[in-house]
Amino acid sequence: xxxxxxxxxxxxxxxxxxxxxxxxxxxxxxxxxxxxxxxxxxxxxxxxxxxxxxxxxxxxxxxxxxxxxxxxxxxxxxxxxxxxxxxxxxxxxxxxxxxxxxxxxxxxxxxxxxxxxxxxxxxxxxxxxxxxxxxxxxxxxxxxxxxxxxxxxxxxxxxxxxxxxxxxxxxxxxxxxxxxxxxxxxxxxxxxxxxxxxxxxxxxxxxxxxxxxxxxxxxxxxxxxxxxxxxxxxxxxxxxxxxxxxxxxxxxxxxxxxxxxxxxxxxxxxxxxxxxxxxxxxxxxxxxxxxxxxxxxxxxxxxxxxxxxxxxxxxxxxxxxxxxxxxxxxxxxxxxxxxxxxxxxxxxxxxxxxxxxxxxxxxxxxxxxxxxxxxxxxxxxxxxxxxxxxxxxxxxxxxxxxxxxxxxxxxxxxxxxxxxxxxxxxxxxxxxxxxxxxxxxxxxxxxxxxxxxxxxxxxxxxxxxxxxxxxxxxxxxxxxxx
Amino acid sequence: xxxxxxxxxxxxxxxxxxxxxxxxxxxxxxxxxxxxxxxxxxxxxxxxxxxxxxxxxxxxxxxxxxxxxxxxxxxxxxxxxxxxxxxxxxxxxxxxxxxxxxxxxxxxxxxxxxxxxxxxxxxxxxxxxxxxxxxxxxxxxxxxxxxxxxxxxxxxxxxxxxxxxxxxxxxxxxxxxxxxxxxxxxxxxxxxxxxxxxxxxxxxxxxxxxxxxxxxxxxxxxxxxxxxxxxxxxxxxxxxxxxxxxxxxxxxxxxxxxxxxxxxxxxxxxxxxxxxxxxxxxxxxxxxxxxxxxxxxxxxxxxxxxxxxxxxxxxxxxxxxxxxxxxxxxxxxxxxxxxxxxxxxxxxxxxxxx
Numbered sequence: 083x084x085x086x087x088x089x090x091x092x093x094x095x096x097x098x099x100x101x102x103x104x105x106x107x108x109x110x111x112x113x114x115x116x117x118x119x120x121x122x123x124x125x126x127x128x129x130x131x132x133x134x135x136x137x138x139x140x141x142x143x144x145x146x147x148x149x150x151x152x153x154x155x156x157x158x159x160x161x162x163x164x165x166x167x168x169x170x171x172x173x174x175x176x177x178x179x180x181x182x183x184x185x186x187x188x189x190x191x192x193x194x195x196x197x198x199x200x201x202x203x204x205x206x207x208x209x210x211x212x213x214x215x216x217x218x219x220x221x222x223x224x225x226x227x228x229x230x231x232x233x234x235x236x237x238x239x240x241x242x243x244x245x246x247x248x249x250x251x252x253x254x255x256x257x258x259x260x261x262x263x264x265x266x267x268x269x270x271x272x273x274x275x276x277x278x279x280x281x282x283x284x285x286x287x288x289x290x291x292x293x294x295x296x297x298x299x300x301x302x303x304x305x306x307x308x309x310x311x312x313x314x315x316x317x318x319x320x321x322x323x324x325x326x327x328x329x330x331x332x333x334x335x336x337x338x339x340x341x342x343x344x345x346x347x348x349x350x351x352x353x354x355x356x357x358x359x360x361x362x363x364x365x366x367x368x369x370x371x372x373x374x375x376x377x378x379x380x381x382x383x384x385x386x387x388x389x390x391x392x393x394x395x396x397x398x399x400x401x402x403x404x405x406x407x408x409x410x411x412x413x414x415x416x417x418x419x420x421x422x423x424x425x426x427x428x429x430x431x432x433x434x435x436x437x438x439x440x441x442x443x444x445x446x447x448x449x450x451x452x453x454x455x456x457x458x459x460x461x462x463x464x465x466x467x468x469x470x471x472x473x474x475x476x477x478x479x480x481x482x483x484x485x486x487x488x489x490x491x492x493x494x495x496x497x498x499x500x501x502x503x504x505x506x507x508x509x510x511x512x513x514x515x516x517x518x519x520x521x522x523x524x525x526x527x528x529x530x531x532x533x534x535x536x537x538x539x540x541x542x543x544x545x546x547x548x549x550x551x552x553x554x555x556x557x558x559x560x561x562x563x564x
Numbered sequence: 565x566x567x568x569x570x571x572x573x574x575x576x577x578x579x580x581x582x583x584x585x586x587x588x589x590x591x592x593x594x595x596x597x598x599x600x601x602x603x604x605x606x607x608x609x610x611x612x613x614x615x616x617x618x619x620x621x622x623x624x625x626x627x628x629x630x631x632x633x634x635x636x637x638x639x640x641x642x643x644x645x646x647x648x649x650x651x652x653x654x655x656x657x658x659x660x661x662x663x664x665x666x667x668x669x670x671x672x673x674x675x676x677x678x679x680x681x682x683x684x685x686x687x688x689x690x691x692x693x694x695x696x697x698x699x700x701x702x703x704x705x706x707x708x709x710x711x712x713x714x715x716x717x718x719x720x721x722x723x724x725x726x727x728x729x730x731x732x733x734x735x736x737x738x739x740x741x742x743x744x745x746x747x748x749x750x751x752x753x754x755x756x757x758x759x760x761x762x763x764x765x766x767x768x769x770x771x772x773x774x775x776x777x778x779x780x781x782x783x784x785x786x787x788x789x790x791x792x793x794x795x796x797x798x799x800x801x802x803x804x805x806x807x808x809x810x811x812x813x814x815x816x817x818x819x820x821x822x823x824x825x826x827x828x829x830x831x832x833x834x835x836x837x838x839x840x841x842x843x844x845x846x847x848x849x850x851x852x853x854x855x856x857x858x859x860x861x862x863x864x865x866x867x868x869x870x871x872x873x874x875x876x877x878x879x880x881x882x883x884x885x886x887x888x889x890x891x892x893x894x895x896x897x898x899x900x901x902x903x904x905x906x907x908x909x910x911x912x913x914x915x916x917x918x
Contacts, residue, residue: 206763228711235704242678257891258892261871264827264830268888269715270681271895273714273715274711294761294763296763321621323738363763363786364789365790369785369786426620426623491703491708493707494707498708509709511697513695514699521710523898524898537709537710
């Protein structure tokens, strides 16, 4: 395809087009910088009509398209194509309407996650999903990836917190999915589109649901001399009938890194800490604090602290929220994993990761959304040392397969993208993958939207050496695998 | 109590139906037989494929076969002081888990604790080619592949024969209070819009016949405190009221004329349609008996951004569900094709030609 001829037929204003190598370079990767590819062309439209025109034009000429929001994704979902258009939604940054009576905000896809909560704070409302990248990531990308955060146990993921989408299909047709009511007629396409990684349509507008800011929130910090005991304490809290707003765990390496970085006041000799946030009315939280404090002590915590004031509460959280960059200071590079496991397997999974860490000679720091079982092992490596990235990836793959084997999943909130596409062959059977492809064809028969991501072809799986794990049972379960 | 695993037998049954182009009419306890359009096909009763497969109270998760009785699941949860937070209606004691999810219906707690689809974590299904597939899982955070499990909620069995369902469960509140206030529909909607914008432990808000019923859930101290923020109200002693609302056992629902379910943005002012109204979900779900013609009801509901369903006693001449715009309907048809190329799974239950 000739670029000049392609653009001549499109009629997009010059300031919406990037085609020089130096201009294309910033788009060669997203938040997963290990994967890079220079796009053929970057288009940055300003109106929905332009998005429709671009997609219809690409559809006619069979040019593939990769949509991109803020580019903070961690799975290479916005990795461009050398023969395709990189469609940036960066100029869609308006908050269109705030409907306080129905607790909805209608926003363009390029609006940052945190900007929504900031815009509605004056009404005592907020948008609940809070991925760690919330100051930078955009809501369109959040929907495409079904982003999570630290409050998912109580408040759910993106899919549980949005009401409607406007989506442009590959043919250039504008569809409204969902509504401002609680539900809509027909199939639940809102759920299907959320987390579909830009494979089914391009999101050009999002209506999110807002929640009242809780009257009061308080956090407890508990220290443990063994990670498994901390894991059991989590089960104790949840079995007791309390649903914490956030329940986070960090291991010793993560604790020390965060402590050195932001001086959060963590006990740096603990094997693990738990942060347990409770929110609700003052009366509700006070009653629960007492109960959780007692539970944690009984579960074997070596120390339990309640934040003395809101400032200390912020500091406890600052340490957790800064744990990725904090770990980043320990090592030239780190690789962030994103598996989910049933919590009861936490002790075993952590022990196995620790054993492999020694085997691969690569340190691992663990931060864990303990409430919902979402594990983020951070593997520390140095890309400049020959072979170390490959070793890291091999180690990472084994961790993901361990998550599947424990009855979990290869991705809790970061998406499959390019990064975990081979592990999809392990998590799903050929018939299941083929069902995904059939759904994709219902939206995009020519396979032009974000091709090659999220769902592997059966041929790719055959090459990868397919080992499908069904219902947590590996073939030949008697064999020792870790 | 677990019965035999019928997955393989069902796969064979679906394959045969596909090969012979004989549609299947999938049903559980038939408690919702009134809901949706009639299906012509060979009956497939899911109730023999039953049993709770996995229940872990500390993981807030339960997995059971689709034919399992809802009552069995609720009893199991109750023993551990847990619940299905979306409060699926029980129109008869024979409700099955498969039917609960296929219909996707939720009860009074829905605006405060999420809908049936929000509770779905994973699903096993047999597609129209007779292949047994699993999507999602038992964990809350899972973004591997498209979300095909939530897509099954409300699809009325037209995309797949459900074999098992994994659901998120929640702890049962320590205490619940029901309060009653006397007010008009308009006043009730205004009050609900105000309260839901504030951090109150509300778990139900329903208006009917000049009375607004409010439910508060939480710790004893929290609920007692919140009660005073809701203004003058009487404590309702009848603690079965919400259950009767949930299961449509209130006198309001005992009629054999068409019952409309209107789903609208909750703060929408009272709609100008003459009839008998019951407002649930703090304004978001409105039940209506009316002599007004269907087109007018649908048009008015659509104009405020909602949709209207002929929930019960639909006349044969009317569509049950709100008609979809053409491009959206053809997309849904292609989706149906992707799961069920021969069109043998509950064809026409949701819409004609779907």
